[in-house]
Amino acid sequence: MARSGTPGEGTRPRVRQAGRPGRDGGLHTEAPEEEPGSGGGGRRAAPAESGHRRGSPKRHGKKGKRRVLRWVASVTALLIIGGAGAGYLYIQHLNGNLKKADLTLGDKKMADHKANAAGQTPMNILLIGSDARDSKENQKLGGAKETFGAPPLADVQMLLHLSADRSNMSVISMPRDTMLKIPKCTNPETKHVYPATTGLEMTNETLGRGGPGCSVATWYELTGITIDHFMMIDFSGVVSMADAIGGVPVCVKGNVYSHTSTGKGSGLKLEKGTTKIKGKQALQWLRTRYGFEDGTDLGRTHAQHMYMNSMVRELREGTKLTDPGKLMSLAEAATDALTVDKGDNGLGSVNRLYDLAEELKKVPTKRITMTTMPNVYGTGTLKERVLPKPGDAEQLFQMVRDDVPLDGKAAKRKTPAAAKKPTATPAETPVTVRNGTRTEVDYPVKGRATAVKDLLAGKGYTQSTIDSQNTEPAKRTGILFPTVDMEGNAQAVAKALGIPLTAVKKSTDVSGITLTVGADWREDGDYHAPSAEEKTPDSARALNGDDKTACMDIQPGFGW
Structure with a gap:
């Protein structure tokens, strides 16, 4: 399996070249999933082709197909990678497969965690899906042959929060079209310094500014959430890992066919109700935009959350993972596709990943909550992009910073001490x-x-x-x-x-x-304190990991 295109140990550094053509981002199919300008992609086209300067929010080319099973593979690896159970030499071999990079490339030192009353601390892991196409395997899965070897994009970003007492887990997805400021990042391989952006850039551009450590720095800058680890995965090995699970049940509220009259769409075709999908169908589900909800990336993110919850339930039940040969193949694919944070406290070994998996397994599925960062569409030149929703996004971030469960089941806190008596009128x-x-x-x-x-x-x-x-x-x-x-x-x-x-x-x-x-x-009138301890904002679209009734709404015009 091929290595990731992100700078790190055992990788070849690359710097964006002036005039490099934009990546189409499509899976290897006959037709692109999204129409030009429809709000799908993240890679900007070359100035010579588009007539727009770099950084323009206008969307170009074949887009929207690279957010596939790579984020699923991150979580799958955590849950099963320790099951290969081979000898010392094989474990060393798997360790050699892992690629490693700096945790953060930003200038700001992340704050220390606050321990709870029992002295326990939470853990935050950033899961990153890279669209790197630096190998034949990745190119075959990701298409975009004209941009073979181009700097990758962080098109899938999920922050996984494991509570201090290990009783609950929360996940926040950031839409790839989120516009924000990217902090100063220094590429650890080339030493090239990328200054902090003066304007807003798409969050998926962070990966090309030195590696996953820049994505981590950007998350910390925006949320103030201390991040302990990252796990990044590209296309390689993702499909085989999905097959090893043995299928994942998903549900649609009507017959759906993700296909337009011009041949665009993921090709997903399902009957109304619940279907157990794997392989190509699983990949189609995770990349379907046309046909789900309103046809936007936000609907696709919701579908990914449903799949992830269902996949975790399947893994917890222990089905389809009893064949040692399959487990070894899965471990091989997982380690070869992963890039993790290096250092004494990093995840750079199979043992560390196994220990992490054991921590994650302590959380019952009913205490897993999937959310999307509350967002709003921009205006003017940003009308096809999204921005963090004022108030709601910060409320969600504060709940994670304060280790408050997003499922609304926080333990009752002690009544705060009475206010001190004022000494003046x-x-x-x-x-x-x-x-x-x-x-x-x-x-x-x-x-x-x-x-x-x-x-x-x-x-x-x-x-x-x-x-x-x-x-x-x-x-x-x-x-x-x-x-x-x-x-x-x-x-x-x-x-x-x-x-x-x-x-x-x-x-x-x-x-x-x-x-x-x-x-x-910001508004006139009395102050209304956000009730972070009471509930997750509705705009975060919380989905419980034990919810087997979740079912995707179908976009009008995509039934059959």
Whole structure:
């Protein structure tokens, strides 16, 4: 099996060449799945062909077929790779198959995990699906012959969160068309420095800026979630791994045929109800866009979640994985297709992967929750791309940062300590107000600091002032105070505006009580604190791992 095209141990570094033609991204089929400009791809066409500068959000060429079984293979490898059970030499052979790369290429040091009351810490793993076509096997599966060997794209990205107590698991998928800022990344092989982007770029471009470590750095920059490991897989070995599972039950609410009058589509053809699919049909299911829901990538992501949950249930039941020969072939394919994080704490050995699999197996399927990052479509030149949904996306990220289960079954927390008694009346309490409503995609809301200052005045805080010099963005509204004797007064300000006491913190960065209006309070009116401990945002489309009733809606016009 061939190696990945991502820089790392045992790989050949590549740098994007000026004028390189864009990749079509299609599987090796007679017809492309998606029409030009339909919102499918991620690889941009060459300027000479398209007339658009690099970075334009316009979509080009044959697209949308490379998000296949590669993400499934990552999870499959975790669950079964230890089952090969061969001797020391064979284990060493499998270790040699694994490719390794730096965990993060960003400048920011990721924060340490917070331990729970029992001293346990959570674990976060970024699963990356690469569309690398640096081998005949990958090219056959991925098509795009004219871009053989081009830098890969991170077209599938899923953050897997394993809770500190190992009682639950949450997965957040980021749509490949998500537009965001990519931090500075240094290619570890060529030492080429990619500066932080000044504008928004598609998230799948991160892989070409030095490897999976840049994807990790970008996730951390956006979410603030500490990432412990990554697992990246390309096309190679994916189909054989899927076959070894023995089939995965999926459901459609009507007869579906993913085929257009012009020959586009995945070719998936299923009857209404539940069908056990494998091999080519499984690959078709995972790449179907036309025919599912509204025909967008978001529907395809939902279908992938259904498949992943069903696959995990099949593996948990122990079916079809009793043949040692199949297990060895599966382990061979898995290790040869994987790139993992290196280092003393990395996943660079079969033993480490097996230990990780054992940790994941502690979680019952009923406590696995699949979600999609809440998103909204852009406007203007970004109308065919998506952006993190203000409020909802940050709420989902905070739940993961705080190790709050996305299935709504969080253990009841202790009642917070009572607020301290204020030492001054509102009229005697100066408050500085800052406008931190700017986001990566939105300008600050004009007049928000003034509006909140007026709200404070209405509550009796007549000494409030505005700090127009400090407008650093803040995802959440918060209140800082410098000394312990001001804590009660700061908490009183929070209570007056309906801001939770958890948002009131001591800090030496301020000289007095300072209220920063965050991106979660961009609208006029009272503050409404997000209830992160109560529920996952509906826009995340949570799907429980034990839900056997999940069934795909069929897009009108694709029945038979």
